[in-house]
Amino acid sequence: MINVSSIVEKALLVGVTFKRTPMRWRTDDSLHELAELARAAGAEVMGTIRQRLFRPTSYYLGKGKLEEVKQLKALHKCSVVIFDDELSPTQQRNLEQTIGEKVIDRTALILDIFASRARTREGQLQVELAQHEYLMPRLAGQWSHLERLGGGIATRGPGETQIETDRRLIRGRIKKLKEQLERVIRHRTLHRGRRRKSGLPVVSLVGYTNAGKSTLFNRLSNAGVTSKNQLFSTLDPITRRIRLPLGDELLVTDTVGFIHKLPPTVVSAFRGTLEDLHDADVLLHVADISSPMVSEQIRVVEDTLDQLGMANKPKLLVLNKADLIKSSAETIDSLLDSFEDQEWLSNALDSNQPKVLVSAITGRNVDGMLETLQRMLVNQW
Template sequence: MDRRAAPRSSRIPRRRPHIDTASNGASRYSLAPDDHTPDDGPAEVIDLAFEPEPPVRRAPRLAHTTAPREERAYLVGLDSGRRTDGFSATESLRELGQLVNTAGGRVVGATLQRRPHPDPAHYVGAGKLEEIVGQRAELGYSVVVFDDPLTPSQQLNLEQSLGVKVLDRSALILDIFASRARTREASLQVELAQHEYLLPRLRGQWQHLERMEGAIGSRGPGETQLETDRRLIGQRITRLKKQIQQVRQQRALQRSRRRATGIPVVALVGYTNAGKSSLMRAIAGADVLAMDAVFATLDPVTRRVGSQSGEWFLLTDTVGFMQKLPTQLISAFRATLEELDTADLLLHVVDGTAKTIAAQMATVAHTVEELGLSQTPMLTVVNKADGLTLADGRPVTTEADLEALATQHTLPVQGEVIFTSATAGLGIQTLRQRLLWEFYGESGIAARYADAAHPALGTASEAV
């Protein structure tokens, strides 16, 4: 049989195809002989020339960010017609928005409902709840924050109805404290407060398992996990309380040593973000964190302040107060607040530019009374005076303007009021001299603190 190559157009044999490339770069299919097929005739290759396919374009890789997604918060409050520590419902809700901003969220909406008491099941009424659910499609909120503490059952019912994360003011403040904690002491106290807040809310965390109860092979796993978590958190709370007790003992020892030296102690108290840390930096030259944010200071800081004549005192900065503070937080930070117990004078720092200045002062006075410090002498200092104006409309720029403010103010304060601006340095020297006079008098050293004076101590301040 003649096996010479047949013309290309003769016929197409049954052969397995394989891809080949023509000389012009185009793809072509060739029908090569199959090794397992009998060679019963001449093989012919047919060029099936076509345009080469364009290269596959892959979608560009997008960078993956690990930054937390910004929460879009919707605020809910009740207007019962009564003021809480002097705050109206609108003012309290506005403050809640500031807390959301501090926590890294963004407020996209808010609502108030007039009710004498919260609804026991959902905090708000059925109609208001439907209104909040309907706002989700328009505003796209991812979390709903309530201005008052929620019971565990209210929080669970609200999460089921709203389909998003639900927080109350207590949880929001605890989250801010956790982000501010830098030292071991602050971390221990914040963790204790968080566990005590979470413990009664564990049942809602395992609700998805409780739905399985009664099924074959899965009887009771939700309740078992719930009991396990309760036991573990209870053990953790016990360990944290023991560690915090050690901190309290250590601080008590430090305070007893200070008292033994006879050094007078001045403690700064005030509403959060009133400028206490800035004032401490101005008075004592202390290198402490000062920022325009709530709860910037969690750990007590003590510095020594002196004069050219050798008179000196200790100045202590503590955590700021706020209305509706979680009870767990006050209890956990008792070790920090005990620094106020040994103070000879409380320096009440007030934000002179606050729109709710009277309500903030009332909150601080109420908190001081709850801490059992109502018998400790108190001096009121109005800070941020550079943001105020005089009766004739002129801004405050000089020491003389501060003296004018002291005679024109209408604050609900009985007794002396000193105006300062920590950032502008106005009134700082006057305040420092006033504090020294409180303990040592204006003509020499009083007998009570004669042994505490240090003749070699200048105006420098030292850590204690």
């Protein structure tokens, strides 16, 4: 793997709305997030192109729009064009041939960020597995032009080192990675068994990327893990023992965030990490109340947990970044009451779900959160 994050690539973003797909996310909101992802991967966003189409073409876009992409790319001297959906291998190849520049999709971009963040052996193996699974159907020799186009986003990892590799070799590599991953996970599961024997309740922080999970984790544990205003700061899970206000101890885990259109290859490669969530007695679902997309983000997290078979886990919704909300409400309870009446929140969740409003940065109501958590744990434990 080559670390090329010091190279700033100029990127052009493309988002398409298909008339037939039911959309919760507006194309602009999704593109805004794509821009954040591009920045997290070290790119500079030079422009954005959007289109409404009835259905995708073999170029994903319409012919006229494709011309526009070429012109804007040339104008801004972009070295990469990033699409906000997963492209089929044929679409990607057709686009690269026509545009004459590197074309990547949301999945490759996310995998690239993950590749640059993974620090543990398990994290690295998971990312490499996901990259190979992604690469597999796209192998038909199309990586050779990337050699010509040089390094940068989405050429980290298998793409650049295995240009000459055929499907058989990739398949062999996937098999090997799965075996290695299995061994690492087995080893860790032993460790997990020991942890369970410690008899302490386990609480896992989950939530949309950038919601403030690591900031809250640090406030609870003084662990000093990275928290940054950037998508996917955290990749590898970390656990710490903390003490509740009434003196009880528990284990808290911080882990990778979720995102809208999280690719299935990523979810399946990260099964090991995500399965740890099954050990949790309670999930603390951290959401960024200051984001205009908060209800959609809550929904994405709920849906992802559902896919992972954790729909029925006890959950405490932690509405974070309360300090950024302008309100005349004097107490945190009255502020929360004012949210409860609002449609966005009632649409996003079932009204019986326990929720608290906090600021992980200022520490406001974090003790209140812990008291609610303690009550929930008493009911389980």
